[in-house]
Amino acid sequence: MTSQPDQISAPAARTSAARTSAAPEGESDRRRWIALAVIMTAAFMDLVDVTIVNIAIPSIERTIGASFGAIQWITAGYALAFAAGLITGGRLGDIYGRKRVFLIGISGFTVASALCGFAVNPEMLIAARLVQGATAALMVPQVLSIVHATFPAHERGKVFGLFGAVVGLGAVSGPLLGALLTQWNLFGLEWRPIFLINLPVGIAGLILGRIYITESRAPKALRLDAVGVVLVTTAMLMLVYPLTRGHELNWPTWGFVCMAGSVPAFGALVAYERYKSRKDGSPLIELSLFRIKSFAAGISVQLVFGLALGVYFLVATIYMQTGLGWSPLRTGLTGVPFSIAVSVAAGMSVQKLVPRFGRKVLQAGALLMIAGILLFIRAADQYGTAITTWQMTGPLVLMGIGMGLIVAPLTDAILSDVPREHAGSASGLISTVQQMGVALGLGLVAVVFFGSIEEERLTPSTTGTAFSDAFQYSLWWIVGVLAVIFLLMFALPARPAQHLEGGGTSDETETDPAGATDQVTVEKAEKVEKVEGGGGVGG
Known part of the structure; x- marks a missing residue:
C-alpha cells in the first residue's frame, strides 16, 4: 500500500520535470542564437579592419604626416600580429574558456580601435594597430570553436552558411565602408571614424557576450x-x-x-x-588533427584558396583605382554584387546543397569561379580602360556565387570530425592557414602583377593599358590556382560526417548545450524505471 503513492508520483514528477526542462531548452535555444549574432559581428569587425585602412592611406599621410615606411607598418602590423597569435589564441580558449578569451579579445580590440582613432602621430597608430591585431588573434579563433561547442551537428550547416555570408560581406565591406567614412569626413575627423566605428559595436558585443555566450573549454585539463x-x-x-613587406623593400636578400x-x-x-x-x-598544436582526413584535406584547400584570394583582392583594387583611375567609392560599390552573390550562395550551400551533393558543391564553386574569371579576362581585354562597372557585374556575380559555394562548406568540412576538446586549436589553425595563404598571395602579387609591368617605361598615357594587361595576366595565375584547388577537393570526404544518413547523432548528444545530453539521460532512466516498475507490479 505504501508503494502505491510512490508509483503514482513518479510519472507526475517526470511530467513536471519535462515541463520544467522545456522552458530552459527554449530559452537556451534563443540565447545561443543571440550569442551567434554577437560572435559573427566580432568576426565581421575583424574582416573589415583588415582592408578598411587601405582606402584611408592618403588621408592618414596628410593629417598625421605618416611616411611611406610608417604606412607600411600601419597596414602590415595588424596582419603580422594577427597571423602570429592565431594558434595561441585558439589554444588559450581551449584552456581558459572560449567565452572568457573571446571577451578579453573583444575588449582589447575595442580599446585598441579607440587608440587608433585618437592617434596623434604615426608611432601611436602603429602601436595601436599591433595591439589590435594581437587582440583580434584572441577573439577570432573563438568564433568557430564556440560554434563547434555550442551547436549540435545537425545545426552547424546552417550556422556555417551564415558564417560564409559574413565572410562575403566582410570581403568588400571594408573598402566600401572606408571610402564612405573617409569621403564623408564626419565631424572633420578625416580617417578616424574607420576605427571609432568599432567602439559602439565592440561595447555592445562585450555586454551581450557576457550575458548570452555559454562558457566552454576542453573537457580535460590542459596547460599552455x-x-x-x-x-x-x-x-x-x-x-x-618578408612576404608582407618584400615588394616595398625591393625584395632584400635577408627576406x-x-x-x-x-x-x-x-x-x-x-x-x-x-x-x-x-x-x-x-x-599548443594538436598534431593528431592532421590524421583526420577531412581536416588535413580541408586545411590544404584552405591554404591554396587563401593564396588565390590574396592575389585577387589586391590586384583588383590596384587595377580599378590606379589602372582605371576610379575613385575609392566607385571601386567599393563595384564589389557589392560580388558580396551579395557570396552571401546568398554561402547561405544556400551548406543548408540545401551539401547535404544532397556533398563535396561536388565545393568543386562546382571552384569551376564557377574559374568561369567568372575567364569572363572577366575577356571583358578586360575587349573593353580595355573604357570598361564600366556594369560590364564587370556579370563576371563578379559568377565569381561570388563560386566563392560562396566554397567558403561555408569548407569550414564545415574541416571541423566536421574534429573532437570537441580540440575545437579551439582547430579553429586557430584554420584562421592561421588562411592568413598564411593570403600572405603568400600578397607576395605573389609582386611577381605576377608588378613583375609584368615595366615601370621605367610607364607614362601617364600608357599606365592604364599596362595595369589592365598586368591584371589579366594575374587572373590567369588565379585560374591555375583554382584548378589546383578543384583537384585537391577530391581528397575531401564525399560528404561531411553530419550530413550522412543518421550522422551526427552521437556528436549531437555530446555537444548540444540545450540539454540534449540530459534529455537522453532522462529517457534512459525512464526506461529502466518502467522495467523495474513493471516487475514490481507483476510480483
Whole structure:
C-alpha cells in the first residue's frame, strides 16, 4: 500500500520535470542564437579592419604626416600580429574558456580601435594597430570553436552558411565602408571614424557576450605550451613578415634567408609538439588533427584558396583605382554584387546543397569561379580602360556565387570530425592557414602583377593599358590556382560526417548545450524505471 503513492508520483514528477526542462531548452535555444549574432559581428569587425585602412592611406599621410615606411607598418602590423597569435589564441580558449578569451579579445580590440582613432602621430597608430591585431588573434579563433561547442551537428550547416555570408560581406565591406567614412569626413575627423566605428559595436558585443555566450573549454585539463608559443610565433613571423613587406623593400636578400629559415623553424615546432604530446598531452598544436582526413584535406584547400584570394583582392583594387583611375567609392560599390552573390550562395550551400551533393558543391564553386574569371579576362581585354562597372557585374556575380559555394562548406568540412576538446586549436589553425595563404598571395602579387609591368617605361598615357594587361595576366595565375584547388577537393570526404544518413547523432548528444545530453539521460532512466516498475507490479 505504501508503494502505491510512490508509483503514482513518479510519472507526475517526470511530467513536471519535462515541463520544467522545456522552458530552459527554449530559452537556451534563443540565447545561443543571440550569442551567434554577437560572435559573427566580432568576426565581421575583424574582416573589415583588415582592408578598411587601405582606402584611408592618403588621408592618414596628410593629417598625421605618416611616411611611406610608417604606412607600411600601419597596414602590415595588424596582419603580422594577427597571423602570429592565431594558434595561441585558439589554444588559450581551449584552456581558459572560449567565452572568457573571446571577451578579453573583444575588449582589447575595442580599446585598441579607440587608440587608433585618437592617434596623434604615426608611432601611436602603429602601436595601436599591433595591439589590435594581437587582440583580434584572441577573439577570432573563438568564433568557430564556440560554434563547434555550442551547436549540435545537425545545426552547424546552417550556422556555417551564415558564417560564409559574413565572410562575403566582410570581403568588400571594408573598402566600401572606408571610402564612405573617409569621403564623408564626419565631424572633420578625416580617417578616424574607420576605427571609432568599432567602439559602439565592440561595447555592445562585450555586454551581450557576457550575458548570452555559454562558457566552454576542453573537457580535460590542459596547460599552455609556452615553448610552442615562442616557436610558432617565430616561424610565422619569419614567413609572413618578408612576404608582407618584400615588394616595398625591393625584395632584400635577408627576406629570402628569413623565409627559407622558416622551414626548419616549422620543423622544430612539429618535433617539439610531438614531444610535448607524449610528455603531458598539452601541445599548443594538436598534431593528431592532421590524421583526420577531412581536416588535413580541408586545411590544404584552405591554404591554396587563401593564396588565390590574396592575389585577387589586391590586384583588383590596384587595377580599378590606379589602372582605371576610379575613385575609392566607385571601386567599393563595384564589389557589392560580388558580396551579395557570396552571401546568398554561402547561405544556400551548406543548408540545401551539401547535404544532397556533398563535396561536388565545393568543386562546382571552384569551376564557377574559374568561369567568372575567364569572363572577366575577356571583358578586360575587349573593353580595355573604357570598361564600366556594369560590364564587370556579370563576371563578379559568377565569381561570388563560386566563392560562396566554397567558403561555408569548407569550414564545415574541416571541423566536421574534429573532437570537441580540440575545437579551439582547430579553429586557430584554420584562421592561421588562411592568413598564411593570403600572405603568400600578397607576395605573389609582386611577381605576377608588378613583375609584368615595366615601370621605367610607364607614362601617364600608357599606365592604364599596362595595369589592365598586368591584371589579366594575374587572373590567369588565379585560374591555375583554382584548378589546383578543384583537384585537391577530391581528397575531401564525399560528404561531411553530419550530413550522412543518421550522422551526427552521437556528436549531437555530446555537444548540444540545450540539454540534449540530459534529455537522453532522462529517457534512459525512464526506461529502466518502467522495467523495474513493471516487475514490481507483476510480483
